[in-house]
Amino acid sequence: MxxxxxxxxxxxxxxxxxxxxxxxxxxxxxxxxxxxxxxxxxxxxxxxxxxxxxxxxxxxxxxxxxxxxxxxxxxxxxxxxxxxxxxxxxxxxxxxxxxxxxxxxxxxxxxxxxxxxxxxxxxxxxxxxxxxxxxxxxxxxxxxxxxxxxxxxxxxxxxxxxxxxxxxxxxxxxxxxxxxxxxxxxxxxxxxxxxxxxxxxxxxxxxxxxxxxxxxxxxxxxxxxxxxxxxxxxxxxxxxxxxxxxxxxxxxxxxxxxxxxxxxxxxxxxxxxxxxxxxxxxxxxxxxxxxxxxxxxxxLHAVEDTQPLVFAFDPMKCTKCDLCVVLCPYDARTMAGDRPKSPDLKQILDEQRCRYCGLCVEVCKPAALTYGNWPR
Missing domain, CATH: 3.20.20.70 (Aldolase class I)
Structure with missing residues (x-):
């Protein structure tokens, strides 16, 4: 112990x-x-x-x-x-x-x-x-x-x-x-x-x-x-x-x-x-x-970090709950494919609309959507 x-x-x-x-x-x-x-x-x-x-x-x-x-x-x-x-x-x-x-x-x-x-x-x-x-x-x-x-x-x-x-x-x-x-x-x-x-x-x-x-x-x-x-x-x-x-x-x-x-x-x-x-x-x-x-x-950061986030998506973990799409306040995410945990699933991000707030990652319970450059 x-x-x-x-x-x-x-x-x-x-x-x-x-x-x-x-x-x-x-x-x-x-x-x-x-x-x-x-x-x-x-x-x-x-x-x-x-x-x-x-x-x-x-x-x-x-x-x-x-x-x-x-x-x-x-x-x-x-x-x-x-x-x-x-x-x-x-x-x-x-x-x-x-x-x-x-x-x-x-x-x-x-x-x-x-x-x-x-x-x-x-x-x-x-x-x-x-x-x-x-x-x-x-x-x-x-x-x-x-x-x-x-x-x-x-x-x-x-x-x-x-x-x-x-x-x-x-x-x-x-x-x-x-x-x-x-x-x-x-x-x-x-x-x-x-x-x-x-x-x-x-x-x-x-x-x-x-x-x-x-x-x-x-x-x-x-x-x-x-x-x-x-x-x-x-x-x-x-x-x-x-x-x-x-x-x-x-x-x-x-x-x-x-x-x-x-x-x-x-x-x-x-x-x-x-x-x-x-x-x-x-x-x-x-x-x-x-x-x-x-x-x-x-x-703990001494200065504010404004670098855009990089996202990683694992289709084999995705349950197709669509929370990342539905809850995005900027309508920046869409999903292609219908079958959960399938290699056919694809996340599509409109980078012009995305503000990199991170809410999509936070609501993804199976951790199918993660950051590629956070924490940093």
């Missing part, structure tokens, strides 16, 4: 998967359950001066089958007082395996009060700073750094748009050692079309989206952070299956944060996905997960 051992801030974890801050990390019991299920690390709910009172309901799944593995939520931060975390929940984590991350938010004033006592418990390995604005995250990191020598992760959100990377750089300057990327995306709104009613509680019934739908966004952010700053990043957002974990690692993630997958599939997800990830690596000739870390980064 391939070795999935992962090191974060000098601490060895038996698995790359870290339970992200969320419903499953509600208290020490939840954290221990995640460890026993196979998590290599855990992150507490975000501690604030005022404990949360959540709207109801505050977790719903999308009504569209096209958004499987995705979750909408209006859940807030820790609903236990921060003092209880310091006095009971964190001390109960004594002797924990792997990494224990304490999440603190959302303002410098809160970090000033909470960070010292959290660090003083002696059981926390790192602190994750969470804020809603780029300016606040920098101040929070600076305040926490003044109160502890523990590694600090700045949790970043795609919701900051163009300010994300300047905020990341400023957080490093303020004392952060790495990042958690990304937080959930939103706001979102879902309506039950049978009743016209919203599906989730909260002001305006607007929610935050996590899970499969945000993984490509998370990966773009992780890749950019690793390329720009070269510091540890816990790639978080949309890892549902072992192949997702491989992809997130290939864009440079040091460790893998997960929340939605174990929520929707149960804590046994950790053990099952660990085994499947190890098996994938074995099947592809890798002895350890670290061998694929950052493997995709050298292949």
């Amino acid at each position: 391939a070795d999935l051992t992962t090191t974060l801030f000098g601490i060895t974890m038996p698995s790359p998967f870290i339970l992200a801050s969320g419903p499953l990390s509600y208290d020490a019991t939840g954290l221990w359950e995640a460890y026993r299920a196979g998590a290599g690390g855990v992150t507490t709910k975000t501690l604030r001066l005022e404990h949360a009172i959540n709207p109801t309901p505050h977790m719903v799944v999308p009504r569209s089958s096209n958004l499987r593995g995705t979750l909408f939520n209006t859940e807030k931060w820790a609903d236990l007082p921060w003092q209880q975390w310091v006095e009971q929940e964190l001390p109960a984590m004594q002797g924990h395996p792997g990494v224990l991350i304490a999440s603190i938010g959302h303002t410098p004033a809160e970090g000033e009060v909470i960070a010292g006592p959290v660090a003083a418990t002696g059981v926390v390995n790192a602190i994750e700073c969470v804020a809603y604005t780029k300016d606040t995250i920098v101040g929070l990191v600076r305040t926490v750094r003044e109160r502890t020598d523990l590694p600090i992760l700045a949790k970043l959100t795609f919701n900051w748009g163009d300010d994300l990377y300047p905020a990341a750089e400023a957080a490093l300057d303020a004392g952060a050692d790495g990042f958690t990327a990304i937080d959930s995306i939103g706001p979102t709104l879902q309506i039950d079309i049978e009743t016209g009613q919203p599906t989730i509680g909260g002001v305006g019934n607007k929610a935050w989206m996590s899970g499969a739908a945000i993984r490509p966004v998370a990966q773009a952010v992780v890749a950019e952070l690793v390329a720009r700053f070269g510091v540890p990043v816990i790639g978080t957002g949309g890892i549902i299956q072992a192949e997702d974990a491989v992809e997130m690692t290939m864009v440079g993630a040091t460790a893998l944060g997960v929340c939605t997958a174990p929520l929707l599939r149960g804590l046994e997800w950790f053990g099952k996905t660990h085994a499947k990830l190890s098996a994938w690596l074995d099947a592809h000739g890798y002895a350890r997960l670290s061998e694929v870390r950052g493997a995709a980064l050298p292949h």
